[in-house]
Amino acid sequence: MEYRTLGKTGLTVSVLSYGASSLGGVFREIDEAEGIRTVHVALDLGINYIDVAPYYGITRAETVLGKALKGIPRDRYYLATKVGRYGDDEFDFSAKRVIASVDESLKRLGVDYVDIIQCHDIEFGSLDQIVNETIPALCRVQEQGKARFIGITGYPLKIFRYVLDRTEVDTILSYCHYTLNDTSLEGLISYLEEKGVGIINASPLGMGLLTNRGTPGWHPASDEIKKTCAQAAAYCRSKGVDIAKLALQFSLSNPRIHTTLVGTANPENIRKNVRWIEEPIDEELLAEVREILKPIANRTWPVGRPENN
Numbered sequence: 001m002e003y004r005t006l007g008k009t010g011l012t013v014s015v016l017s018y019g020a021s022s023l024g025g026v027f028r029e030i031d032e033a034e035g036i037r038t039v040h041v042a043l044d045l046g047i048n049y050i051d052v053a054p055y056y057g058i059t060r061a062e063t064v065l066g067k068a069l070k071g072i073p074r075d076r077y078y079l080a081t082k083v084g085r086y087g088d089d090e091f092d093f094s095a096k097r098v099i100a101s102v103d104e105s106l107k108r109l110g111v112d113y114v115d116i117i118q119c120h121d122i123e124f125g126s127l128d129q130i131v132n133e134t135i136p137a138l139c140r141v142q143e144q145g146k147a148r149f150i151g152i153t154g155y156p157l158k159i160f161r162y163v164l165d166r167t168e169v170d171t172i173l174s175y176c177h178y179t180l181n182d183t184s185l186e187g188l189i190s191y192l193e194e195k196g197v198g199i200i201n202a203s204p205l206g207m208g209l210l211t212n213r214g215t216p217g218w219h220p221a222s223d224e225i226k227k228t229c230a231q232a233a234a235y236c237r238s239k240g241v242d243i244a245k246l247a248l249q250f251s252l253s254n255p256r257i258h259t260t261l262v263g264t265a266n267p268e269n270i271r272k273n274v275r276w277i278e279e280p281i282d283e284e285l286l287a288e289v290r291e292i293l294k295p296i297a298n299r300t301w302p303v304g305r306p307e308n309n
Contacts, residue, residue, distance in 0.1 A: 001014050001015070001016070001045065001046030001047065001274070002014070002015045003015065003048075004255065004258045004259065005258070006049075006171065006198035006199075006200075006258045006259065007170060007171060007192075007196050007197045007198030007199070007258065008170065008196030008197075008198070009115075009116075009148075009149050009170050009171065009198050011049075011078055011115060011149075011198070012048075013048060013049040013078060013258060013259045014046055014047045014048045014049055014259065015252050015258075015259055015260065015277070016047055016252060016259070016260060016262060016273060016274065016277055017047060017048075017049035017050065017051065017200070017259040017260065017261050017262075018039065018042045018047050018049065018050045018051070018261070018262070018263075018270070019051050019052075019202060019261035019262060019263035020039070020050055020051060020052040020056065020061050020062075020064075020065045020263070021052070021053070021056040021057075021061055021263045022035070022038075022061075022263040022264050022265040023035045023038075023039075023052070023056070023057070023060070023061040023064040023065055023068075023265055024056035024057020024058070024059075024060040024061030024062075024064070025057050025060060025265075026056055026057055026061070027216075027263075028265075030265040031265075032064055032067075034265060034266065034267065035064050035068070035265040036064065036067055036068040037267050038264060038265050038266060038267045038269075038270055039065065039068035039069070040068065040072075040267075041267040041270050041271060042270050043072065043076060043077060045270065045271065045274045046274075047270070047274075048076065048077050048078055049077070049078045049080070049259055050065065050077055050078070050079050050080070051080045051081075051173070051200070051202075051261055052065050052079075052080070052081050052082075052109075053081055053082035053085065053118075053120055054081070054082065054083075054085075054086055054101060054104065054105055054108075055082070055085040055086055055087065055120060058086070058087065059104075059108060062081065062105055062108040062109055063108050065109060066108050066109045066110040066111075067110075069109065069110060069111070070110055074111065078115040078116070079109065079111060079114045079115050079116075080114060080115060080116035080117070080118060080151070080171075081105045081109065081114050081116075081117065081118070082117070082118045082119070082120035082153065083097075083098040083101040083102060083105075083117060083118070083119060083120060083134070083138070084097075084098060084101075084119050084120045084121070084122070084125065084134065085120040085121045085124070086101075091121075091124045091125050093119065093122070093125045093126070093129050093130060093133065093134040094129075094133065094134075095133050095134065095136070095137035098119075098134055098137050098138065098141075099137055099140065099141060102114075102117060102138075102141050102146055102147065103146075106146060112145075112146075113145055113146050113147060113148065114146070114147050114148070115147070115148050115149060116147065116148065116149045116150070116151050116170065116171055117138055117141060117142075117146075117147035117149075117150055117151070118150070118151035118152060118153050118171070118173060119134050119135070119138070119151070119152045119153065120153055121153060121154050121155070121303075121304065122152050122153070122154045122159055122163070122304075122308075123154045123155060123156050123159050123303055123304025123305060123308040123309070124303075124304040124305065124308075125305075127159060127162050127163060127308060130152070130163055131163055131166045131167045135150060135163075135167050135169065138150045149170035149171060149198075150169050150170055150171075151169055151170055151171035151172060151173060151198070151200070152169050152171075152172055152173070153172070153173035153174075153175075154173075154174075154303075154304070154308075155174075155175060155176065155177075155303040155304070156300075156302075156303060156304065156308055156309045157174065157177060157184060157185065157187070157188055158308070158309070159304075159308050160172050160174070160188060160192070161188070161191065164191075164192075164195055164197065168195075169197065170197065170198060171197060171198035171199075171200055172192065172197055172198070172199060172200065173200040173201075173202055173261075174188075174199070174200070174201060174202070175201070175202035175203040175207075176202075176203045176206050176207060177201075177300075178201045178204070178251055178254065178257055178260075179203070179204055179205070179206045179209075179210060179247060179250070179251060180206075180210055180232070180243075180246065180247050180250055180286075180289060180290060180293055181206060181209065181210070181225070181228075181229060181232075181293045181296055181297060181298075181299075182206070182297070182298050182299070182300065183297075183298065184298045184300070185199075185201065185257070186254075189256050189257070193256070198258050199256070199257050199258050200258065200259055200260075200261065201251060201257045201259070201260040201261070202260070202261040203261075204247055204248050204250075204251035204252070204260050204261075204262065205244055205247050205248070206221075206229065206247070207219055209221060209225065209226065209229040210229060210232070210233065210243050210244060210246075210247040211233065211243065211244050212233055212237065212242060212243065212244070214226070214230060214233075215229075220301040220303070221299075221301055222299070222301065224295075224296060224299075225296045225299055228292065228293060228295060228296045229293070229296075231292055232289050232292045232293050235288065235289060235292055236285070236289060239285055241282065241285060243289070245276045245279075246281070246282065246285060246286060246289060248260075248262070248273060248276050248277060249276060249277060249279070249281040250281065250286060252277050253281060
């Protein structure tokens with residue numbers, strides 16, 4: 001496993017990290033024991049950064065992860081959770097709620113502190129409230145020793161610049177913006193580096209776009225994006241390659257992105273992902289696939305409040 005330093009935090013994180021949303025049964029019904037085993041396998045393979053949130057499975061992911069981490073030395077992993085999002089349409093970034101939320105998460109996770117506490121999907125709230133109320137509240141949590149660092153997460157890239165122009169955070173979590181079909185996160189990297197902000201990339205498979213299975217019904221991408229990604233997947237299959245492998249290898253190949261999250265509740269999937277990133281990327285196939293995806297390159301979709309897109 002390769003490790004990179006997460007911005008100015010000084011945390012040395014595995015380039016492949018574990019997204020625990022799957023433990024909440026977000027994508028399919030899971031076997032809890034299998035989910036717990038997946039966390040243990042991830043740690044044994046050198047993954048040392050775990051990301052979760054109360055929103056995933058409406059607290060279930062945190063609860064299952066807490067069971068998985070029981071008895072594991074705290075210095076074996078870095079742990080991140082979130083505040084502010086508690087349901088599909090339930091957001092509360094008020095100081096009172098986020099402070100209570102941290103205590104609730106710590107209890108579910110069975111730990112005294114998290115390494116990173118993140119404001120979750122901030123594009124659904126008022127960015128001024130995030131700057132003036134939420135982050136100052138998390139600074140108090142930090143002072144109490146319940147969190148070491150503070151981060152923000154979301155989909156539209158403009159939200160990161162807006163917040164970082166007005167206050168300081170330690171990390172950002174961006175998803176679906178450093179993939180085979182969308183590398184728009186690249187345009188923000190120099191800005192983030194200047195500020196010493198740690199860069200966490202999520203959804204390297206584009207929430208299903210870059211898989212043989214294809215996208216779930218709720219996926220917000222346009223039909224053109226879905227169709228073009230399906231063509232790229234078919235082309236990879238014709239070459240005997242799973243597009244998910246190429247997509248994961250590509251997302252992890254940029255040394256300026258510190259870690260990339262993958263989510264699964266299946267131990268075999270984690271083993272496979274680690275195997276894939278140890279193999280060299282097929283540069284010829286990569287070039288051919290990116291050519292297929294060129295018509296939809298960096299195409300996006302709106303998420304959250306209109307003014308935040």
